[in-house]
Amino acid sequence: MTEPPATPDATEIAAMIRRKQITALEAVDDAIARAEAMQPMLNFLIAPMFEQARTRAKSGALTGPFAGVPYLIKDMYDIEGVPTRWGARFTEIAPIPTASCAQVKAFECAGLVLIGKSALGEFGWLPTTEPLAFGPTRNPWDLSRTPGGSSGGSAAAVAAGVLPMADAADGGGSIRIPASACGLFGLKPSRRRLIGDQHPAGGIELTAEHCVSRSVRDSAGLFAAMERVGAEAALPPIGAVTGPSKRRLRVGYVLGSIGGRQPDAEVRAGAENAAKLMEQLGHKVEPTVWPLDGAALIDDFLKLYRSAALEVAGLARLAINPKVVALASLALKSIGLLPRGIGRKPDTSALEPLTLAMAEEAAKLPAGELAKAKAGLREYDASYDDWFARYDVILSPVLLQPPVPIGHIAGDVAVETLMARVFDFADYTLLHNIVGAPAMSVPLHWTTGGLPVGMQFAARVGGERTLFELAYELEAAQPWANRRPPIFAEGRRQ
Numbered sequence: 001m002t003e004p005p006a007t008p009d010a011t012e013i014a015a016m017i018r019r020k021q022i023t024a025l026e027a028v029d030d031a032i033a034r035a036e037a038m039q040p041m042l043n044f045l046i047a048p049m050f051e052q053a054r055t056r057a058k059s060g061a062l063t064g065p066f067a068g069v070p071y072l073i074k075d076m077y078d079i080e081g082v083p084t085r086w087g088a089r090f091t092e093i094a095p096i097p098t099a100s101c102a103q104v105k106a107f108e109c110a111g112l113v114l115i116g117k118s119a120l121g122e123f124g125w126l127p128t129t130e131p132l133a134f135g136p137t138r139n140p141w142d143l144s145r146t147p148g149g150s151s152g153g154s155a156a157a158v159a160a161g162v163l164p165m166a167d168a169a170d171g172g173g174s175i176r177i178p179a180s181a182c183g184l185f186g187l188k189p190s191r192r193r194l195i196g197d198q199h200p201a202g203g204i205e206l207t208a209e210h211c212v213s214r215s216v217r218d219s220a221g222l223f224a225a226m227e228r229v230g231a232e233a234a235l236p237p238i239g240a241v242t243g244p245s246k247r248r249l250r251v252g253y254v255l256g257s258i259g260g261r262q263p264d265a266e267v268r269a270g271a272e273n274a275a276k277l278m279e280q281l282g283h284k285v286e287p288t289v290w291p292l293d294g295a296a297l298i299d300d301f302l303k304l305y306r307s308a309a310l311e312v313a314g315l316a317r318l319a320i321n322p323k324v325v326a327l328a329s330l331a332l333k334s335i336g337l338l339p340r341g342i343g344r345k346p347d348t349s350a351l352e353p354l355t356l357a358m359a360e361e362a363a364k365l366p367a368g369e370l371a372k373a374k375a376g377l378r379e380y381d382a383s384y385d386d387w388f389a390r391y392d393v394i395l396s397p398v399l400l401q402p403p404v405p406i407g408h409i410a411g412d413v414a415v416e417t418l419m420a421r422v423f424d425f426a427d428y429t430l431l432h433n434i435v436g437a438p439a440m441s442v443p444l445h446w447t448t449g450g451l452p453v454g455m456q457f458a459a460r461v462g463g464e465r466t467l468f469e470l471a472y473e474l475e476a477a478q479p480w481a482n483r484r485p486p487i488f489a490e491g492r493r494q
Contacts, residue, residue, distance in 0.1 A: 007482065009215040010069045010164040010222075014111070017068040024057040024068025028113050031070035034162045034489035035115065041487055042138050042160060044153040046075045047082055047117040056113050065225055067111030072154055072166040075117040076124065077101050077196075087122040087131035087150075088312075090350035103196035103209060103226075107167075110225040118166060119153030120174075122352045122411055123312055125305060127177045127399075127426040129153055130410040132352050138406065139181060140487035141451055145403040148181030150174040155182040155212045161489040165213035165222065169196075171206040172301070173398070173429030176441035179212045180398035180454025183443045183483060185471065186212045187219055188429075190461050191436030192234035194226040204304060204374055206433040214481045216471040217242070223464065235462045244473035249466070251278050252288035252391040257400055258427045259294045264401045267453055270445025271397050274455040277444070278395065281477060288391065291383040292431065298423070300373035301430055307370055309358035313346050352411030354418060377434050384435045388460040393470065395457055396428050398441045402451040428456055437461045442471060443480045450486075 008016065016022050032050050039045050053070065062068050078084050078097035085091045100108075107114065119137045121129050129152025130136040139147040140160040147156040151168035155178030158166050168175040170188040179186025189208045196209035210226075213219045224240040227233075253275050256262055263271065275285050346356065362370075387394070401424070407413075409421050432439040438461075441454035459466045475481070 007161065007214070008164065009481070010066055010213070010218040011215070013069050013164065014066050024062055024113065025054060027068050028053050028057040028070045028115060031115055031163045035157070038140075038157070038160050038162050038487070038489050041143065042140060042156045043135055044119055044137050044156040044162075045072075045116050046085060046119050046134060046153065049079070049082060049114055049116045052081075053113050053115040062111050062113070064109055064111030065221055069112055070115045070163045071107060071112040072116055072118040072157055072163065073104065073107065073114055074120055074151055074154060074167045074169055076120060076169065077103055077167075079104050079114065079117070082117065085133065087120045087124070087133060088351065089133040090346060101196075106195040106226050110222065115163070118151070118157060120150040121152070122355055123309070124150035124169070124171060124174055125309070125354060125358070126150065126409055126411065127173060127422060128404070128409045129156075129178070130406065132411060136406045136410070139403050140485040141183065142403070143487065144405055145451065146181060146406055146409065148178030148403065151178045151212065152181075155179060155184055155186075158182070158184055158212050158214060159485055160487055161484070164215070165211045165218045167209070168212045169207055169209045170429075170433065172305075172433050173426055175208075175210055175212060176398050176429050176439060176454065176456060177426055179441040179443070181403040181452065182212070183446070183452030183454075183480065183485070184212045184214060185216055185219055185440070185442060185475075186210070186454075187223070187440035187464070187467060187471070188432060188438060189223065189464060190235055190438045193228065193438075193462075193464065194223065195228055196226070204377060204434070205436070206304070208433070216468065216475050219471075220468045223468070238465045241465055241468035241472075243469070244476065245466075245469040247469075249283045249392040249470065250390065251275075251283050251285040252387070252394045253285050254288055254290060254394060254396040256289075257294075258290055258292070258430060259298055259423050261400055261424065261427075263397050263399075266402055266445075266447040267397045267400060270453045270455060271395070274395060274444050277474070277478060281473060285395070288387075288394065290431070291387045292380055294427075296376065297380065297430065297434070298427065300376045301434065303362070303365065303370055303373040304377070306358040306362035306365075309355050310362035312355060313351065313359035354411040354415060357415045380431065381435050384431065384437060385460065392466060393457050393459050395455065398428055398454040398456045399426050400428075401425050402447050402449075402453055432458055435461065438464045438467055440467050440471060442474050443483075444474065444478055446483070
């Protein structure tokens with residue numbers, strides 16, 4: 001069993017509360033104090049819920065494996081009485097939710113105490129967290145750099161020691177990318193594995209919810225608490241994974257990205273070291289290639305994202321064009337704007353230039369193109385399954401570069417330049433969302449300049465046990481939890 005980090009993780013904080021070494025209120029107050037200290041530097045917090053959190057912590061009614069542990073939730077989920085903004089300006093007019101979503105209720109059943117909502121980029125389109133509505137979130141390893149995205153607010157807070165783990169959601173890499181950029185552990189589960197709202201993009205479920213954390217056991221423990229069971233389970237439940245396996249794995253090693261790009265020299269060094277570490281641990285590693293046409297995959301994936309942007313634009317102008325109700329997917333209806341919008345065609349005062357540009361591109365698609373893109377993406381399921389007839393896991397980088405500077409990838413950059421920069425930074429993570437398979441970012445490398453670089457390990461659909469067991473082994477072989485960035489919140493107990 002991996003030793004707990006010197007800075008208590010969520011599992012240890014819950015144990016301290018059960019042992020009555022601290023109270024839930026003390027744990028929450030400590031996290032709030034750290035959040036208040038770090039927010040001016042990092043800008044990770046969109047909606048503080050401090051008084052609600054204190055009331056819940058004092059209630060005496062907390063149960064579950066993480067009873068009393070403070071937590072942040074990404075600002076794309078409804079909490080009763082708290083605005084849901086999705087990183088956007090026009091959502092300021094949205095009604096305040098009158099009920100909490102299923103994911104929030106499951107967190108509360110696990111005993112977590114929500115202290116606020118964390119930042120994301122506008123609608124999570126980009127692999128950074130720089131919404132024009134709220135300003136950029138910064139990386140505690142280097143304040144001039146991005147923490148990744150779109151779950152960058154959660155990742156920045158956890159990396160800076162505000163709290164031990166926080167909510168993240170991944171529709172194209174948004175758990176793994178910020179985990180890589182912030183030196184954290186982040187596992188994207190299989191499709192429909194965990195309790196939580198699903199968010200289809202163009203009719204295909206891409207998004208899976210989980211967390212970013214400093215320790216593997218926190219992620220595995222929350223996974224067990226949130227796993228769908230019984231009639232709701234889409235896959236056979238795996239329960240709690242508590243340590244490594246003795247099984248040695250067949251590992252396929254991919255260095256080039258899905259789009260055919262080669263990684264930065266520092267990322268390459270990290271990937272090569274990870275492959276060597278796997279061999280030293282007794283796993284069999286061999287080179288392999290992506291089982292797909294990378295250009296076609298990216299093109300079809302972008303068509304889905306653009307169609308979702310068109311739905312957003314339709315919701316924004318809904319008040320003067322009721323026909324656009326037909327465009328609104330169930331996912332975007334959850335924003336809460338129906339039946340009112342801004343009452344005019346949205347412009348850059350309502351939506352970022354990228355969102356508007358994607359909506360315009362989607363509107364120009366010939367009839368049948370979106371359906372063709374969906375069909376093309378579904379064809380990757382078989383080739384992905386065939387890949388895992390030869391391998392147990394696939395190793396690759398998470399990103400092509402270490403964390404990029406603030407402003408390099410943001411919604412107001414000229415669209416052609418922006419998209420080139422996006423795919424020079426990130427595309428290793430797309431396939432797993434398309435096929436609904438699990439993949440994780442493991443913090444195994446730091447650059448000579450001190451920036452974290454995560455390595456991605458992917459498994460077959462339903463293969464989370466294999467990934468968690470491997471993560472425990474890697475955590476023991478090359479510990480990371482006690483590495484602290486230059487910006488780190490000191491607390492009484494964390």
